[in-house]
Amino acid sequence: MSPATKPRAPRRAKPATLRVLVMRAAGTNCDRESGFAFEQAGASAVTLHVNEVLRRPAVLADVHGVVIPGGFSHGDDLGAGTVFGTKIRARLADAVRRLVDRGGIVLGICNGFQVLVKTGLVPGFDHKLDRTVTLAQNLSNRYEDRWVTLEATTDRSVFLRPGERYRVPVAHAEGRLLPLDERTRKRLHADGQVALRYVGPDGGHPAPYPFNPNGAVDDIAGITDPTGRILGLMPHPERHQFPWQSPDFHRDGAKETPDGLRMFQHAVEHLRRVF
């Protein structure tokens, strides 16, 4: 959306304004709600087209976080996130890296996660951009929209609290997390980079379909980089930032803090500590 249609912030950040860049491309479609979730959590959101960021990479020095929202950047042509990811990898990876090194955060949601994976920023073993995981076509071979339960399985991520659970929806066709090989899979676990896992009906693993909606290896729904400041996840936390968004709302009433919003709050708390 253009700045003029940008949602109004419900409250202003304090004391210093924490700025999160919502970076969109042709086909991004969750930019408004992703920015709004950060605003609800106390940051301020600035939405820019990637063309603008490519023109002025310096804007990345002026923000405290970046969110790459969901959508179909470039229509998912050539594989979800490939075109957008290729642009970032070629032209912005260093600037993003510097942001993270300063203590800033990067969040990739759904298509944003697909983009992060194509850039190599996650998992980012040894802080290199090697692409060692991918998000393959769902085993069902079709797009699916459904609510799932996630569990935070790392103590590294500034977006998460270990053990915390989140009810949020997924909506994608390419979300089956797939590591390059067995070594990569083991390392993801060993280094605490498996950030979120789909949880089955009894809370255990492996979670059967449709609790694991896409057939992701080890029920992995999201991974973090080694610093814990970059998070990519397939589900949409921004779609559970108001109580009435939950499909359980009509039955169980309003939750005090919607599950998805908590991730944004944790992230903004981290930014407050750093900046």
Place this chain on the structure above:
Amino acid sequence: MAAARKPSRPSRTSSRPAASATRTKAKPAPRAGRSAAKAAGPRKAGPAKAGTSAKSPKPAKAAQARKAAKAPAMKRPAARPAAPRASRTAALPVLRIEVALKPDQIDPAGREAHAELLAAGLTGVTDVRVVRVYFLEGALAAADGKRAAVEVLADPVMDRFVVGRTLEGAPAGTARAVTVTRKAGVTDPEAESAATILRSLGLAVGRVKAARTFWVVGAPAAKAGAPDPLLEAARDALGNEVIEDVMVGTLPDWRFPAPTPAPVVRRDVPIRDLSPEDLGELSKALHLSLSLAAMAAVREHFRGLGREPSDLELETVAQTWSEHCKHKTLAGAVEHEDEHGKRSFKNLLKETVFEATRRLDKAWCLSVFRDNAGVIAFDDDDAVCMKVETHNHPSAIEPYGGAGTGIGGVIRDILGTGLGARPVASTDVFCFGPPDMAPERVPEGCLHPRRLMKGVVAGVRDYGNRMGIPTVNGAILFDPRYVGNPVVFCGCVGLLPRDRVEKAARPGDLIVAFGGRTGRDGIHGATFSSVELTSKSETVSSGAVQIGDAITEKKVLDVLLAARDRGLFTAITDCGAGGFSSAVGEMAAETGADVDLAAAPLKYEGLRYDEIWISEAQERMVAAVPRKAWPAFRALCEAEDVEAVVLGTFTDTKRLVVRHGKTVVGDLSMEFLHDGLPRIVRKSTFKRGGGPEHDGPDRADQTSTLLALLGTPDIGSKEWVIRQYDHEVQAGAVVRPLTGVKDGPSDAAVVAPKLGSVKGVVISNGIHPFVGDVDPYAMAWLAVDEALRNAVATGASLERLAILDNFTWGRCDVPERLGAIVRAAEGCRDAALHFGTPFVSGKDSLNNEFRTAAGDVIVVPNTLLISALGVIDDVRRTVTTDFKRAGDLVWVVGETFDECAGSRWYRMLGLLGRQVPVVRASARRTLAALEGAIAMGLVRAAHDLSDGGLAVAAAEMAFAGDLGLDLDLGKVPGPVRRSDRLLFSESATRFLVEVAPEHAEAFERRMAAAGAVAAVVGRVTEAPRLTIRGVTGERDVVAAPLDALKDAWTHALPFGREEAR
């Protein structure tokens, strides 16, 4: 599309002299993959130097090539010099790259292809592996190809690739290959994306061609003299030959066709001396679809002018006067006669549907029946608008593209409403032949309903999801009469500022086209929709099918709303049916326009001027941009890679002047164009239909009937469809299509379109074509009742609901069929007046028929869709259909009558019946009573009784909430005393309502005070069973565990039965 029942816009006059067509100085940005592809990279590399420069590019040259290649994506394309034409003629080398999943990877697309081939009757197949094939035009070395693969085309984790040769997808000798690729000239967004991104990496890539090769393991060999079974199955299962070529084997190295420019020579069509017979022939030969009277009017007009029309002028008239754009029938004069006597209408719609709106005169109706969509007030700042369209004929021929462009078209209607609305929700209602129809019963020339449905759903999914618009509501109906002519309704809801509702182009404003490029897509779509389909349509009319590119439209949406908020244009409309011809013709109806078609960016060279003018290429909008706003508008578009050009100028001449460069190819008076259509009076008659009623005994056990009903595709779960649609995007979903702990059906959708606000919109629909088989008047009432009760059961207020009509009929030159429209239109009027809900928009689609090879005509049922749109003050007050707590009381609100004609139960019994559901004088009171109870917070769950009656609604509420129900038919209000009727009658205006015991008294008082009939009929139970006691109270007529009910409901559609693993 654009022309849906809009009268002409308010006239503006200006003293400014008419300006001639203006063109941008710099040629517009050649868009990626199209002419940019032809021009940018390869031209710089140069064919002569191809060999050396490609293998070892010198740094300087490489940098230059990179710079040039980046230009389209990153730089202001306007700065690039124009391409020397000569350089385009020499053929450039082509590099082949093939990519596949590594052999140890699961191939979901291959699995699906495998299943489809089996379904198409191919035996022996054990596995299918898919290989993606790319041909890159340009002087590229193998190393460049490798780079293209590694960085873009192949995933390093799961893919493998080869450069310069074919990749065998399966071990040698085990598989046969089938290749599917887009036909020449058909849009291929993926290939275009590939070209763009490869150029941005500095690779000198021109055009890109993509294909898919399926390696079919175990495929039977072809036998000489017999059709190849693999090819036969593949044509059926893997491609659609309307837009794709399907061939056995791998694709030979691709040669990109050399562009062929079309000379601009004005072509006149002699018409002044034609006999009536010749006029008819001419109309057919040019696909004008004009009646003899209309053709004669054109002839007279040009006789008066003393000259012959150009082909473009004839086309323009045909588009403007088409049924699709002009609604000649519904807005025409009718002499009607039936059992109620004679009536005559000067304008049928105006005196029925519009009349109700006029008499209701709601202050919150901000713009009705005059823009792309009906607009009502939302809150102090914003308004909400809605439009529903059909896209039947294109979907019949190419379901994926047809449905995708159907949704794309209605989204553009919303984008073109007022000064542009932001789409916030979509709806879809489909009518198909039965999905389990025996293949031999499917007429020649028709796609099997299963295939059709899969394609339509995929088309809506891929377009709607990519646009980021939640698809939140819909319905699917099945009947053999839809087999040759499916019905695809696409609806869209938008939000726009209240001060952006009005628009008017002013003389002197620039005519700006932006968005997609123009190709040969959908030539004659408007006239095509006005003729019947035949068994040959698939081959003859395929040019009328458009292929959508959702991301182009999403980019249009982004810049359009930004430009709107900055006030950069004074009017806007979409290019729908009739393309530029309709869009410009309408926007300039009160002013005049001067257009230069040479300015239009083309997908490829060789289009004739009339093709440019009437092309229905998708994703294009036309805006009226004041001269001083043009630089800002153009800059905004450039910043987001959207192409925008000045096509001409709005004038004050009241003439539509069309040029191609210096040649004037059309000059029509707006008066003739918009008012020259001769008015004719049609005659209509009507007689009620009907058949025998069920007169068998009232059976003691109806459990199996209920299970069978739940398992019919009409009633059964649409989960397979629903979950493929993103219904959560934009974070506004409150009531979704599926609800409850175990996913039952919702009555209506509720969306909160403004982030952080609890104000919402409710969207629902009503459709009863089978009641229409007996009585279209009752059908209209029932459809309105259903749409409204769905909305009210969810928490809407009757006072803030508006409705839309969509008539989908066969040919209306048959007096009986036109009579059915008259009765339905009268029903619409009477129902709207009764409920106090105005119509705000509508559309009709006639000629929905299919002529088989044997000459039989299959006419669709008279299908009236009513859509409801309402505003809800607090979405937290809404109610869902699932039972929530054991021990709660369950009420039936409304009376049940013996009204089974057109019901799902009768259809299962093969009966039509005579007693159709009648909406009674108490209907409004009943809805108001429930509305009040919900507003007071007395209702825990509510579900309207519709398809399958009380029994089906009870089962759905129970399994959705995973709670049982004990229900006693003896307590159900109404005169009926037969259990089967009470269970399955589809009487109107009824609900099942769950009320907590502590609210029972208040609920009862509320019902009584409002004058609604209601009674406690049962109680929600912990035990997971549905038990329904018969009317005599002696025994249970239904007793079933919830799992059995849910299971029957879940597996009603023949899709998605396979588990995901």
